[in-house]
Amino acid sequence: MAGAADTAPKRGRFAPYGLLSPGIIWLILFFLVPVAILLRASLSSQPERFVPDDLRFKWKWSNFSNALNRFGPQFQDAMRNALIAAVVVAVIIAAVVVLRRGLWHSTRARRLLIGALVAGFFGAYIITSTVDGWGDHFQRSFLYAGIATLLCIAIGYPLAYVIAFRGGAYKNLLLGLVVVPFFTTYLIRTIAWKTILFDNGPVVDILQSIGVLGDSGRLLATPGAVIGGLAYNFLPFMVLPIYVSLEKIDVNLVDAARDLYSSPARAFRKVVLPLSLPGIFAGTLLTFIPASGDFINAELLGSPTTSMIGNVVQNQFLVQLDYPTAAALSFVLMAIITIAVLIYAKALGTEDLTG
Amino acid sequence: MADDTVIGIEHVTKRFGGFVAVEEADFAIQRGEFFSMLGPSGCGKTTTLRMIAGFEQPTTGRITLEGKDVSLVPPYKRNVNTVFQHYALFPHMNVFDNVAFGPRSRRVAKSEITGRVRELLEVVRLADFANRKPGQLSGGQQQRVALARALVNYPSALLLDEPLGALDLKLRQAMQLELKRIQREVGITFVYVTHDQEEALTMSDRIAVMSEGHVEQIGTPEEIYGAPSSVFVAGFIGVANLLPVTVDSVHGASATVTLPGATHSPAVVSGPSITAGQSATLMLRPERVRLSSVEPSGSGARLVTKIMQLTFQGPVIRADLRAADGTEIVAHIEPEDDLPAARSGDDIWLTWDDDAARVLPLADIRVGGEAHEIEEMGQVAFARSNA
Numbered sequence: 001m002a003g004a005a006d007t008a009p010k011r012g013r014f015a016p017y018g019l020l021s022p023g024i025i026w027l028i029l030f031f032l033v034p035v036a037i038l039l040r041a042s043l044s045s046q047p048e049r050f051v052p053d054d055l056r057f058k059w060k061w062s063n064f065s066n067a068l069n070r071f072g073p074q075f076q077d078a079m080r081n082a083l084i085a086a087v088v089v090a091v092i093i094a095a096v097v098v099l100r101r102g103l104w105h106s107t108r109a110r111r112l113l114i115g116a117l118v119a120g121f122f123g124a125y126i127i128t129s130t131v132d133g134w135g136d137h138f139q140r141s142f143l144y145a146g147i148a149t150l151l152c153i154a155i156g157y158p159l160a161y162v163i164a165f166r167g168g169a170y171k172n173l174l175l176g177l178v179v180v181p182f183f184t185t186y187l188i189r190t191i192a193w194k195t196i197l198f199d200n201g202p203v204v205d206i207l208q209s210i211g212v213l214g215d216s217g218r219l220l221a222t223p224g225a226v227i228g229g230l231a232y233n234f235l236p237f238m239v240l241p242i243y244v245s246l247e248k249i250d251v252n253l254v255d256a257a258r259d260l261y262s263s264p265a266r267a268f269r270k271v272v273l274p275l276s277l278p279g280i281f282a283g284t285l286l287t288f289i290p291a292s293g294d295f296i297n298a299e300l301l302g303s304p305t306t307s308m309i310g311n312v313v314q315n316q317f318l319v320q321l322d323y324p325t326a327a328a329l330s331f332v333l334m335a336i337i338t339i340a341v342l343i344y345a346k347a348l349g350t351e352d353l354t355g
Numbered sequence: 356m357a358d359d360t361v362i363g364i365e366h367v368t369k370r371f372g373g374f375v376a377v378e379e380a381d382f383a384i385q386r387g388e389f390f391s392m393l394g395p396s397g398c399g400k401t402t403t404l405r406m407i408a409g410f411e412q413p414t415t416g417r418i419t420l421e422g423k424d425v426s427l428v429p430p431y432k433r434n435v436n437t438v439f440q441h442y443a444l445f446p447h448m449n450v451f452d453n454v455a456f457g458p459r460s461r462r463v464a465k466s467e468i469t470g471r472v473r474e475l476l477e478v479v480r481l482a483d484f485a486n487r488k489p490g491q492l493s494g495g496q497q498q499r500v501a502l503a504r505a506l507v508n509y510p511s512a513l514l515l516d517e518p519l520g521a522l523d524l525k526l527r528q529a530m531q532l533e534l535k536r537i538q539r540e541v542g543i544t545f546v547y548v549t550h551d552q553e554e555a556l557t558m559s560d561r562i563a564v565m566s567e568g569h570v571e572q573i574g575t576p577e578e579i580y581g582a583p584s585s586v587f588v589a590g591f592i593g594v595a596n597l598l599p600v601t602v603d604s605v606h607g608a609s610a611t612v613t614l615p616g617a618t619h620s621p622a623v624v625s626g627p628s629i630t631a632g633q634s635a636t637l638m639l640r641p642e643r644v645r646l647s648s649v650e651p652s653g654s655g656a657r658l659v660t661k662i663m664q665l666t667f668q669g670p671v672i673r674a675d676l677r678a679a680d681g682t683e684i685v686a687h688i689e690p691e692d693d694l695p696a697a698r699s700g701d702d703i704w705l706t707w708d709d710d711a712a713r714v715l716p717l718a719d720i721r722v723g724g725e726a727h728e729i730e731e732m733g734q735v736a737f738a739r740s741n742a
Contacts, residue, residue: 260457
């Protein structure tokens with residue numbers, strides 16, 4: 001870098017900013033500006049009869065407490081559950097690392113323990129500050145999105161593995177097939193699933209005739225349908241990053257592991273899986289984040305009892321026209337996801353994997 | 356050498372579809388020896404190594420390890436370890452964990468693992484690098500980690516697949532000596548695959564020269580160099596002059612041949628199936644011939660040639676000569692041997708001792724093709740007699 005700057009000072013200095021500027025402009029226009037508008041809305045008061053331009057900015061923090069009062073128990077549960085899960089995962093990983101590796105990886109172990117303690121502190125705080133039960137929009141969002149993400153990993157990892165290591169000449173064709181559903185719009189794809197899972201449709205008929213579903217059983221309007229729809233719609237976002245990380249793995253490494261007395265299963269566990277964690281990490285972010293804010297699947301494949309926080313925000317914005325409440329809920333969602341992602345990144349420690 | 360076979364290759368043939376990678380390989384590798392498989396790319400040496408490691412199964416024949424048939428045993432159940440061409444170090448583990456990988460797979464006690472890993476890192480002189488990741492090491496250091504990672508398992512044999520191929524010349528020469536030192540220190544059988552004849556000559560106790568799936572010759576470096584059994588081996592190892600001759604008579608291992616200049620020369624029969632009257636090839640190593648500006652006295656073999664070029668190469672002067680029939684001959688002469696007033700275009704006499712001339716069966720087309728390829732690769736200067 002320094003050498004390049006010496007020989008071509010002007011180009012060397014400004015070229016990186018030039019290359020970055022489209023991205024920066026895009027982020028400012030379509031991320032920072034909307035977030036600022038959303039933030040302003042979340043702290044504004046709204047006249048009785050709705051006029052969108054008539055929001056008055058008043059530092060109205062009570063919007064947050066009002067929103068949380070109306071959806072409060074739900075929010076607290078969600079927060080609590082997310083944090084309990086994070087704490088459990090972090091503590092287990094920290095314990096495993098510290099117990100099995102001694103103190104060689106002291107920096108990593110230390111970092112994990114600090115993460116676990118911080119998460120534990122917040123978790124304990126939330127747990128003691130709430131007594132409410134399960135079953136609300138926030139909590140449902142994270143539950144459904146979480147299960148859909150796990151499903152995507154369970155389906156997508158083997159798929160990516162086969163394409164990467166056994167695809168041979170068909171690699172590009174198979175990857176193309178993974179992406180083909182994206183040629184149809186999201187909405188149409190989900191409506192298609194509605195037809196497939198329809199009460200008098202062939203799938204329900206077959207499942208009823210072989211006794212998996214009761215005679216009055218149905219697929220549509222169940223949590224299963226919503227989760228299935230989410231998993232289906234976000235599967236390529238899981239498959240592609242995992243494929244990329246698997247593709248990069250030198251097959252000689254697998255040979256080396258087998259040569260060093262590892263059974264195929266151990267070679268996978270010790271070499272392939274750790275080296276593909278960055279792909280799983282990226283895939284999880286690309287799946288979990290949009291899935292937890294999604295409202296299409298719950299709207300089309302679910303029922304009122306399966307509606308997610310995305311449905312609430314959409315309803316508040318577009319039906320109730322209550323911009324401040326909707327904006328406040330959006331911010332809470334963003335905050336929870338940010339915290340969850342940070343904890344997740346710490347636990348997986350992806351920066352250690354690439355070095 | 357006492358028969359103490361570690362690895363037995365018994366009538367092994369390996370086919371990939373219609374392609375024969377290895378045909379009827381049949382030899383034994385002795386305990387504690389440094390055994391090299393040498394040949395150009397595609398000669399089947401790596402396939403043979405992969406069959407010993409267990410990554411490939413022989414199509415016919417069998418492979419034994421410590422007397423047991425392991426032809427169908429998977430690699431993780433064989434007590435041999437491999438140093439891969441590009442090391443194949445695990446990038447997500449530090450040096451210690453890389454070396455400890457094998458013992459951990461075998462569930463060796465933890466305290467013992469630590470001791471063994473430390474010991475091996477001492478042997479390869481990387482004790483201070485235990486916490487580094489492979490990406491933070493130089494090529495030579497990665498090479499030594501790969502060695503330690505294999506040796507820490509105390510294998511019956513260590514398999515090395517062109518391990519020095521990715522290193523630059525200086526480092527490669529240093530690593531050759533280093534490898535030899537380590538092999539002496541640990542006393543483990545090394546099976547070494549290379550296409551670099553100099554590397555094989557420097558390090559090996561015995562060499563198997565391979566070509567197109569066939570083992571051409573097995574022997575010590577001296578035997579391979581001094582008494583090659585075929586034109587291919589003669590041309591592949593070092594520099595060889597190959598002259599077309601006719602065999603006059605054969606008596607056991609000694610023969611008389613007629614050279615292009617119609618002079619006669621005694622020679623040693625090196626290859627099999629040499630009979631009187633047939634056409635054959637005479638091999639002369641460049642350093643075994645002498646030059647003389649006047650016709651030598653005595654009855655020994657001689658050939659008059661023309662000097663095409665003299666090149667100073669440091670330890671030797673290389674003389675490119677041409678015989679009357681156009682055959683090109685290379686001679687290496689010591690700078691001290693003064694050749695008064697010899698310069699390009701002069702006639703000069705070529706003589707050699709009887710035992711320096713080796714009669715070999717004529718090269719078939721297959722070997723001729725190989726030789727051409729080798730010449731293009733620039734690995735050996737190869738004076739072709741039957742161009």
